[in-house]
Amino acid sequence: MKKEFAVIGLGRFGGSICRALAEEGMEVMAIDNSEDRVNEFSMIASHAVVGDSTDESVLKSLGIRNFDHVIVAIGDNIQASILTTLILKELGVNNITVKAQNDYHEKVLRKIGADHVVHPERDMGKRIAHNIISNSVLDYLELSDEHSIVEIVASDRLVGNTIIDLDIRAKYGINIVAIKRGNNIIVSPQANEPIAENDVLIVIGADVDINRFEKKVIQ
Known part of the structure; x- marks a missing residue:
């Protein structure tokens, strides 16, 4: 069965989520208090509705x-x-993702009780900064304040060696x-x-371990 999503707030962030979900064939209700924005998404979302999300009725x-997942993508308010x-x-929605403006x-x-909180601008800023700093880093995804997944281009120092030869886990504590x-x-090589x-x-x-690996082996 297709999952049903509702996206509240059709600004840049909410609009991009709405488009992406629709492209994946999901059922999406797009909600905004701006009639112009709703009209823009009337041919993209399954349903597009003008409404005030702060009104419980x-x-x-x-x-x-009844929606499987509701994304609150309201902008500056x-x-x-x-x-x-x-x-x-209070209405009993099971899964709620909300865009946060700041840490407070x-x-x-x-x-x-928000189930997931995202900082799209902050997180994208970190990804871009990592990509700019290192020519070897293609992409960066923060898992927590201290752990990440990084895509790194193999340097000449690594080419020809096997994973066991490099012993990366023991030397650098990464996998x-x-x-x-x-x-x-190749998954789990x-x-x-x-x-x-x-x-x-x-x-x-x-x-800290990924950075150490980059400096010693990649760069």
């Missing part, structure tokens, strides 16, 4: 509690974001969870897998 009338989240929790906003959202090789992805030219290593570990 509006959300009830839309059957919001922190009060509306918090109130909408609180109403969703996140603390409040978590206290009132190679996959190798991208052209159009193929064997210890005797040799690293080839242009391989992209997908590495997981503590940030």
